[in-house]
Amino acid sequence: MQYDVILIGSGFGSLTAAALLAQRGLKVAVLEQAKYPGGCASSYKRKGYWFETGATTLVGLDEHMPLRYLLDVTGIELPLLKLDIPMQVHLPDGQLLTRYAELDDWIKEAERVFGPKGQRAFWERCFQISQKVWRTSLEQKSFPFSSVKDLWQALGNVRPHQLSLLPGAFRTMEDLLARYGLLDNKLFKDFVNEQLLITAQNHLGEVNELFGATALCYTLFDNYYVKGGMIGLARALERYLHSKGSAILYRRNVHTITSLPNGYVVNCLAGSYQSRFVISGIPLNDTYQLFQNDQVRQKLQPHLLPSAKLNGAFTMALVLRQAPAIPVLHHQVHVPGGLPLIGSSSFFVSYSHPADSERAMQGERVVAISTHVPDPAALRIQDKRQLEESIIKRMEGLGLLKRADILHLDSATPGAWIFWTQRAYGMVGGYPQYRDIKPWQMKDARLDHKGAYTCGDSVYPGQGIVGVCLSGIIAANKLILDHF
Structure with missing residues (x-):
């Protein structure tokens, strides 16, 4: 069957790109190997109960954030319950730390538990960075750059606050703690390391200031619970795709993707599908195995992680x-x-x-x-x-x-x-952040500069539902920029 775009996997990056492309009038098919949509941000039913597959927390609906952008463009509504308190942390010394949603409340709590030294300045700096990062992420939807069109689009969207972020790409969270005299606070360091591990998949010596500050502040943005489980998120996008004449096709385990002069053939055990464009929403290690095109594999090779x-x-x-x-x-x-x-x-x-x-x-x-x-x-x-x-x-x-x-x-x-x-x-959580991989060195959305793209938690910007949502926005944006 002929489609305009075929997407591999129904993770939230794929679903985001699919919804945005369907909104533009393209006929889209999402091929999913399982019987439920959502990938690592979904739910499964067992013994009458709905269990979460992976992700359990949801942010990204505040102004200038990717999920808010997706919902505004498509009009999709989600079954959400807002959380008053996003999280509590049970520290190794027996103290209970509450991650309040308001910045001042959280700073007071951090000072109570970790001591007043450096806390207010550190968290105000992190929150300022996180606000700028999210705002910039939607102003610069062509980043990372891999074409002249990307650069032209980026130049037209440059704002002063974007330039102030650049030095943070060269500093780690360890540097930021040192700046505020917090490196000798072991309890705080342990707290930061474990918080970064669930948000950036690595520790403070590896995570750069931009991603780290943003990751640490996710509890300071609106946090939500998805009623019925995370699958409700994917089901809402699935209904939107159906309303636009597109679909998710289940039990379609893709084993190869072959390039044609003007498109691609996606081969599954259940049959083959042809499309003008293809987007891989699965990790780069798995994407590498699917493509039969040597050029695509050569470009992916430097980005694969063991x-x-x-x-x-x-x-x-x-x-x-x-x-x-x-x-x-x-x-x-x-x-x-x-x-x-x-x-x-x-x-x-x-x-x-x-x-x-x-x-x-x-x-x-x-x-x-x-x-x-x-x-x-x-x-x-x-x-x-x-x-x-x-x-x-x-x-x-x-x-x-x-x-x-x-x-x-x-x-x-x-x-x-x-x-x-x-x-x-x-692998869970996507590719970890590493200090020797700067944001512009992460894999961008293009695979072959012809019609193949990628999104998900192993490409820019990385982890979490809000991150993969941004990757899907970028993939859809670059496909439209290149061909329409």
Whole structure:
């Protein structure tokens, strides 16, 4: 069947690009290997409950942010509940830290826990950077540059506040802590490192100031819960695609993409599809395997990362009866001495909203737990029970659950992530930020300068739903810029 654009994978980057291109009148098909849309920002049903596949938090609807742009352009509405308090952090010394949504409230809390030295100046600087970064990201939709058209478009959109960001690309978060005298504050350093790990996939010595400050401030923007689970996000975009005569086609496991003189053939086990344009929304390591074009593979080669530079995940899915009255849905829990087998220093916990009857019965709570597994290809977790027990014991000690209330428990290693998502090494969270890879050195949206593009969490700008949303905006923008 002939389409204008075929997109590989239904992650949120792909869905964003698909919606924007369909809004422009193009006939779009999204090929998804699973039976649910959303990729690593979705949900799955088991034993009557809806569990989150990966991502559990949602930001990006404030002014000058990518998700707000997508919704404004398309008119899509989402089933959202706004969170009053985005997160709490259980620190290794036993203190409970509340990440308030208002900047002044958060600074007072940070000063209470970490001491007053440098906190106000540090957080005001980070918040200022994050506001400029998001504003600039939508003003410069042709970044990173890979054509003359990109440069011309960028020059026409240059604003003074954009230029002030440039030095931050050459400084790390470690430099920023040093500037405010915070490097000798071990408790604060541990906090920052674990917060960066869940937002930028790396630690303060590697993450540059622009991405790091923005990542640390995501709780200072409006945070939302998606009613019914994260799949509600993908379903809303799927309905929009159907309204525009486009579709998501499930159980389409793509194995090769072949170039034609004026288009592409996308080959699946279920058949072949032809289109004028193609967008890969899967990681670069997997995109590399699909394309039969040597030119595309050569251009991708320098951007591929080995397992040793990536993260996998160990995840747990719980159902609790008579769940404790925990008003804050998201918790980062530090683990003194680290978790057994994998050494992770923290894990992330997300509860279903008590008002959400679509995911669990009244009085029950669905809980998603995740932690990083470094170099997933090199680590084989033989006995998951050790990890499960360590996490449950830590949560029970903090009053986050009672063991007797566990109705259901599943856990999964990076091997399960390979099976579920087909992502190389079972990678989660996208490519980590590294100090030797500047923003303009990250892979841009073009694959061959003919009609092939890419988006997702392994290209600019990187991690998180709001990041992959921006990557989809950029891919759609460059396709339109190049050909219409």
